[in-house]
Amino acid sequence: MAVLSLIVLAGLWLLTTVSANKTPRPPWPEPIDVVELLLPPVISRNETGACTAAVNPRGTGCIGQVFNEFQSGDFTPDGDHVVVNVEFIGASSAPDPASIYSGEQVILVKTDGTNFSNGDPWKCISCGISASNAQSLDPQKDYPHVFRSGTKVLWGHNILVCGNILVSSDKCKPENTYIYPLYWPISADGSGPGGVPRELRLHPDDEHIGWSSFTSAGGQHAYFGRLQFNPSPSSGDTLAPRYDLVDVSLLMEPNGLAPIMANGNELELHDQAITVGELRGFSGSGDEITYIGSPREANNIDVFAVHLITGAVRRLTSHPEYTDPLGWSYDNGWFVAMDTRGTDRQMWMSGMRMIPPVIDLITVTAASSTRNNGLRRFFQPILIDCYGDRGDYFGQQINAGGNGSNGAINDPNWNGRADPAFSYDGTKIVYWQALVTSPSCGGANPLKCPESTAEGGRRYRAMLAHLKRRKPTKPAPVFKVPKNIPWAIPFPPGASVPPQYILPTGNYTLKGKSSGIAHATLIANPSTGDFKTISVSYKNYSDDNGDHIISGFESVTSTKIPGENPWMNHLDWSSDLKQTGVVNATKITSPGGFQMSIDAMVNIFSANGTLTTTIDGAVYRQPANGT
Known part of the structure; x- marks a missing residue:
């Protein structure tokens, strides 16, 4: 099955005259070149001054061999830069100018082979910002995403803003850059701690945002809201200038269909049930929300899309392996999914197809957990056209062109992570990987830990895929978000999650x-x-x-x-x-x-x-x- 799943691969469009109401034939494979992006120099010791002039003559910082919060994100609008979350270590003490290259920071990395004016193929856009320009900075700094304006960056629970200046510009400097925390008011009067969003994703309109949030009972719900700048908040536990999450909707259909329902003594399966378990992002135009949803087949965890207005649900992936992070092309034609397909990680429990998902009422959480071994993900990047998996078409592994050796682009010990991203013109894809590391190998774990071939022994890397035959495309028009999502539940401060349908025993x-x-x-x-x-x-x-x-x-x-x-x-x-x-x-x-x-x-x-x-x-x- 694993071999079969990769026989038919993604590639250039075959269809030119297929009517709009028909799904085209799957595309053929296409040539893809994959290279590793350059990052700051690496040191092995985190001691004051360890980042010496010998290691970095320009005094622009060093990073460590291991950093579990490393992440690459989106391209800037010009396609020449990618936003990346790193940790600088070994900086000199103040007042040395190099002292600003310390701790978790967000940088831009060049993708066109050139350097910034500082002589590096990267530049830090959060380093050196004064405390007055970054009040109440939230410690959650993950999933970096560049706004389509190119002037802002979502950085975990923060937004970095450079006025009307592109963050990639030399004019974007610490003195005119601000970082504002996010605040999600959940109490009726707006007081106290806010809600705890996770894995936030920007809508293409730069105004709306989606996120998930855990519950205390071992579950999670997904939400959609609007970003509103609040220059002088008077309530809540964050009183510095901030971005509030307002006009929030709970992505749940009131009294809607459940995936499995009882009709007398018969069970009914409902493929159009909206079950946004974990929000994964938006389509290229923003007309659909993508998410991990209730399985259609037993133990098979897939990604779905639901239309913001109609509530129509599409199943995007169906391979019996596990899919999770994904990113859409701006022209809406393709998506990249991080998936375990080809590894056989999940086939022992999900390989038998078309079993109705009845036992998943118990097994779904366990089935979605076995795809990992601690921090090891087993993911590889898969390119799939916008119609998704179908028949024997299960996409093209982007990095399949290597020889599988230690450090190769398809070395199975280098695991793909969230989130992959397309360039605006659709000709490039960036994704990142982490090398399996103890305790996911070595010690009590029977898997031996591999040696890193990356620069300085680094155990993470950002990869750039060039889609060689593709011609640049233009982004699809951005979908206009309605004031209220017709099928969702308004969720103002003080609201609570309503009870959901429970299948009777x-x-x-x-x-x-x-x-x-x-x-x-x-x-x-x-x-x-x-x-x-x-x-x-x-x-x-x-x-x-x-x-x-x-x-x-x-x-x-x-x-x-x-x-x-x-x-x-x-x-x-x-x-x-x-x-x-x-x-x-x-x-x-x-x-x-x-x-x-x-x-x-x-x-x-x-x-x-x-x-x-x-x-x-x-x-x-x-x-x-x-x-």
Whole structure:
């Protein structure tokens, strides 16, 4: 399956005369060159003055070998620069001018092979800003994104502003640059601490923004709001000039469809249910919100898109591996997804296709956690056209052109991370990778830690992909955001998340769209109200005209320990499924079943017994414990 998934690759458009209501044939592969971007010089010691003139003669700072918060972000509008989050170490003490190159900072990196006027292929845009120009700076500094104006940068829970000057310009200097914190008022009177947004993504209109936020019960919701500058706030715990998140909507449809609902004693699957679990960003024009949603197939975590006005839902990815971060081209024609496809990381649990996602009412968090081993992500960048996965088309691995050796562009020990980004003209893509590092290797972990071939032994790198045959395109017109999203829930300060549909426990049938039937039993945990056990038996079940016919039995029991971390999952799994049709497959647990424990915030795999999927003779086994 892993080989099959990469046979048909993405590339140049084949279609020129396909009507608007038809999905075109998949594109052919295209030539892509990948190079590593230059970053500041590397030192191995974080001591005052360790960044000497011998290491950096221009006195513009040094970075360390390991920095877990390193991230590259968007291109500037000219396509010649990428915004990057770094940590400077070993700076001299003040009043040495080089003392400003210290701590976590945001820089621009050249992508055209030239240097800035300082002689470096990079420049720091947050270094040296006075305390008066950066009051109440929020310590959360991640996911850097450049506004389309080119004059602002979203930097975690902060916005860096250089007036009307492009941040890439020499005229953008510390004395005319300001950094303002973000504040999300959630109390009715606007007082006290604000809400805690995570992984914020800019809408293309430069005015709106989307984000996710964890709940105390081990879940999260997604939100959409507007940025409003507040020069002199009078409430809240951040009283310095700030950007407020206002006109907020909870991205949830009131009384809307749930993915699985009961109709008497029958279960119904609803593909148009809006389930924005974790917000991933926006389409190139901004007409759609992209997100991780409820699975359409058992244990298969995918990215979806929902239209801001109509609420129409599209499934963008369907490969049985795991997809998460992604970035759209500005012309709306393509997206890059960071995906485990080709690695077989998830195939042992999700490789059997077209199983309805009934057990996912228990297993979804665990299924979305096994794609990592701690900080190791197993992601590689996949180029996919705007119509998404379909048939045997699962995109083109952007960095497949290497030889797989240590340090090569496709070295499997270098894992892709969030977020990839296109240049405005669509001819370049930037993404970044981290080299697997202890404790995700070495010590108790059976995986040996590789040596870094990057400059100075650095264990992170920013990569630039040139789409060699592409001609520049223009960004699509930016979608005008309505005052209110028709299908979402207004979420002013003081609002609370309304109750959502809960599938009642009991015994149900689920009829296959093409043939067969499934019988499901849902049992509740009386102490938590969650599902404790879900069991499903299938007889000649098919939803796709008999291409995949499922028979057999699967059952999962969840054990919740009172007072335990809500992100901890303990599953006892029993499976004996067979599939015929276009493939012959099985999904089978060992005698005594398969018991798995995993913390969704840590992602260290631990199991007893086995769960194994076999597809046309190809056997996919679970990862080793600790990996």
